[in-house]
Amino acid sequence: MHKRSWIVASLVAGLAGAVAWACGPMFPNQLLDHRAATLKSTPQNSFAFEAMHLLEPTDKLQPDPTQPIEGADRDAQAGLLGLTSAQADEVAALRQGEDAAAAFEQGKDLPADLRAYTAGAMAFAKGDMDTAGDYFGRVLALPEEQARLRSVWAAYMLGRIHAGKAQAAAEDDTAFRRERDAAAKSFQLARNRAVAGASDTQALAVASFGEEARLYLYSHGTQCSWGNLYDDANHCGDGISAVDLKRAITLYAAQAGHGSDSGVQSLVAIAGSVMGNPSQMAAVLDNPVVQRLLVTYALARMGSGSIDEASGADTSKPDPRLLALVEAVEQRGLDQVIGLDRLAALAYQTGRYDVAARLVDKSAGPLADWVRAKLALQKGDLAAASAAYAAAAKAFPKTGQAQPALEPANVNLLIGERGVLSLARGEYVEALGHLYDAALSAGGDGNLYDQDGETAGYGYGNDAAYLAERVLTVDELKAFVDARAPATPVPPKKAGTNDCCEARPLGDNLRWLLARRLMRAGRYDEAQAYFPADDDPRFSSYDNDGKTHPLSLRRQARAYVQAMHDSEHAWTDIGKAQALYAAAVIAREQGMEILGFEQGPDYNDNGGSFQGGSGQDRKSLEQAFVTDGERQRYADSEAKPDRRFHYRYVAADEASHAADLLPPRSQAFAAVLCKATGWMLEGPPDYEDNYAFYGDPTPAQPSERMRRATVLYQRYVKQGPYVDWAEDFGRNCEEPDFDRARTLKRAQQVAAVKHAIRRYFPYEVGALVLVVAGFALWLWRRRRRRGSEAA
Numbered sequence: 001m002h003k004r005s006w007i008v009a010s011l012v013a014g015l016a017g018a019v020a021w022a023c024g025p026m027f028p029n030q031l032l033d034h035r036a037a038t039l040k041s042t043p044q045n046s047f048a049f050e051a052m053h054l055l056e057p058t059d060k061l062q063p064d065p066t067q068p069i070e071g072a073d074r075d076a077q078a079g080l081l082g083l084t085s086a087q088a089d090e091v092a093a094l095r096q097g098e099d100a101a102a103a104f105e106q107g108k109d110l111p112a113d114l115r116a117y118t119a120g121a122m123a124f125a126k127g128d129m130d131t132a133g134d135y136f137g138r139v140l141a142l143p144e145e146q147a148r149l150r151s152v153w154a155a156y157m158l159g160r161i162h163a164g165k166a167q168a169a170a171e172d173d174t175a176f177r178r179e180r181d182a183a184a185k186s187f188q189l190a191r192n193r194a195v196a197g198a199s200d201t202q203a204l205a206v207a208s209f210g211e212e213a214r215l216y217l218y219s220h221g222t223q224c225s226w227g228n229l230y231d232d233a234n235h236c237g238d239g240i241s242a243v244d245l246k247r248a249i250t251l252y253a254a255q256a257g258h259g260s261d262s263g264v265q266s267l268v269a270i271a272g273s274v275m276g277n278p279s280q281m282a283a284v285l286d287n288p289v290v291q292r293l294l295v296t297y298a299l300a301r302m303g304s305g306s307i308d309e310a311s312g313a314d315t316s317k318p319d320p321r322l323l324a325l326v327e328a329v330e331q332r333g334l335d336q337v338i339g340l341d342r343l344a345a346l347a348y349q350t351g352r353y354d355v356a357a358r359l360v361d362k363s364a365g366p367l368a369d370w371v372r373a374k375l376a377l378q379k380g381d382l383a384a385a386s387a388a389y390a391a392a393a394k395a396f397p398k399t400g401q402a403q404p405a406l407e408p409a410n411v412n413l414l415i416g417e418r419g420v421l422s423l424a425r426g427e428y429v430e431a432l433g434h435l436y437d438a439a440l441s442a443g444g445d446g447n448l449y450d451q452d453g454e455t456a457g458y459g460y461g462n463d464a465a466y467l468a469e470r471v472l473t474v475d476e477l478k479a480f481v482d483a484r485a486p487a488t489p490v491p492p493k494k495a496g497t498n499d500c501c502e503a504r505p506l507g508d509n510l511r512w513l514l515a516r517r518l519m520r521a522g523r524y525d526e527a528q529a530y531f532p533a534d535d536d537p538r539f540s541s542y543d544n545d546g547k548t549h550p551l552s553l554r555r556q557a558r559a560y561v562q563a564m565h566d567s568e569h570a571w572t573d574i575g576k577a578q579a580l581y582a583a584a585v586i587a588r589e590q591g592m593e594i595l596g597f598e599q600g601p602d603y604n605d606n607g608g609s610f611q612g613g614s615g616q617d618r619k620s621l622e623q624a625f626v627t628d629g630e631r632q633r634y635a636d637s638e639a640k641p642d643r644r645f646h647y648r649y650v651a652a653d654e655a656s657h658a659a660d661l662l663p664p665r666s667q668a669f670a671a672v673l674c675k676a677t678g679w680m681l682e683g684p685p686d687y688e689d690n691y692a693f694y695g696d697p698t699p700a701q702p703s704e705r706m707r708r709a710t711v712l713y714q715r716y717v718k719q720g721p722y723v724d725w726a727e728d729f730g731r732n733c734e735e736p737d738f739d740r741a742r743t744l745k746r747a748q749q750v751a752a753v754k755h756a757i758r759r760y761f762p763y764e765v766g767a768l769v770l771v772v773a774g775f776a777l778w779l780w781r782r783r784r785r786r787g788s789e790a791a
Contacts, residue, residue, distance in 0.1 A: 043371055167223055214490065217248055271300070320597055347359060383425075423625075485506075
């Protein structure tokens, strides 16, 4: 026992060996983190979504080439090019030659269009553009039904040849226009042939929109590339005429409308260039496609300013280019605007709330209602904002609608924002409903968390979990889950799959969260039905060999509940202590799964691997749009104690209570306290509890868990027996032997009786004599009384 003093010191210093995690997963943004910014941000679709809907296609042209199939045989690979294997082999052999004319002569067995195209391609590769153009022309001269294999290809290549000649003749206006017109007609012909059914496995028809658009990006004899347009110092785009610019934008919009990313990126470059030239911008705004493009670019690419979190006030200064765009559109007359709702959003972004209000009054649809909600929030009218959000939600476009007003991600965002507003109005259950719907929709298949801790649903699932765990009461959450989140069927086990890493259904995860809340509230019987089934492979864990095993959460919860019941109703104190210790072990080993918080302080959502990344804290509740009611509910639902891995503290307390019922000099007493001490010594550290970050001074006081570990050890030192493993107390513990404790207690009881008898024997004899004498006196008096009565 002489080593106990330095053991205490080592316990206090034990935190020094803790390891901090310097990195973690990428956590999604949460709408509730910055509520003012969420509610007052500008409604806007992504640039790519808007660009792809500037001009809706009227045909079925494909934007991407047919890709080779890995591992496919020759027939399949040739089929992707519209050829038989024999034709593909012959074309490959001809392309190995040196002369286009010889190839044409040798390809007599090929279809006429394929034969001529192959010869033209060989000439093009060698830089003989005239010869190549002649062969491509032969393809196009064939009747359409005889040129289905390569007429699209030939027209496209002929367009490239004329485009090259136009670039070479850029200083000669007459020659330039002649070649440009010829190139444009060839590209148009490529699209016409593809629409008519000719082979287009290389997606050349859609690519031809971009090639044709480049014909109109000439500035003072120089063709402007993407790089030129992005280069602000170059100003290449400034010299492009308004007529050519509008034509190029229209063609790129058509290309983007077919789903081409190249078309989208081209529009980005052009829009950025035009926005930097006010006079050029004003000159092209008479075209509705250009007008819509510039508004889209301004919304998506030029920022939304900043919001003060504490007050919710807009502290941004709009980009002067945005103001110039709004003013230029206004000057042309708002009645002539196509896409009033988009312009209304832009006016809102620039602080022109009066213009935005006029525009939304003239437009309809979910985007217009969304802007109307923002305008109401700007005035502080939460009720009007709520009504506008509701109207926007009712107007969501149906699947397959030609011109959807909102992209899918924005539909989810709008639902989520509606939840944030409901929360700001104190409508807690409604807020969860909206954020739950947003998480379901954003996750696509209704998934929220996967086993690796990644979160689906753009973070709306995190917001929903926060409300479910910290804002709603247990009864409110139970009613919500019963109504909205039925358990999904357990999927069958699939051979060769790892179900542990499959995403979990949102509803099932919410039910699990409720089960743990009910357990923490002591409502054990109600909790059982909300735990996942024991054989559900989606709720599994890895063993040391990398194999997955179901967590068997219901079984673990039942075992904990039974132990807690026995700790109250066992006949003996040691029986109660044994049951309480069993509950403590379960709480320590399975506490995350049956008692843990989904977010802080336990972070079951990432398996406890990282302290943070989801939910809210006290500091975040000091921002705008947070009610006193939410703050109170947050405080009422906090962990007890509010420490990382709080269930370890619960387990240690249960073990300490078990020790209260054990003979202090028993091995079980020492072992129980040793185990509890070890649970407190285990890391990782609690970053909110006296943790020294890099560069910070070492805290003067120990952490709460180290303080508790010390108290437990000091209790053992004061009350417990000597055990030979005490030198490493808390780290090397025997299992408590409750049978020995019972034997010891019986021995102590017998010894106590014997001691009492030995110590108080004279008094006991005297008392017995008095009792006997008193009894004898009573009998004598009784007989005498009876004798008197008989006389």
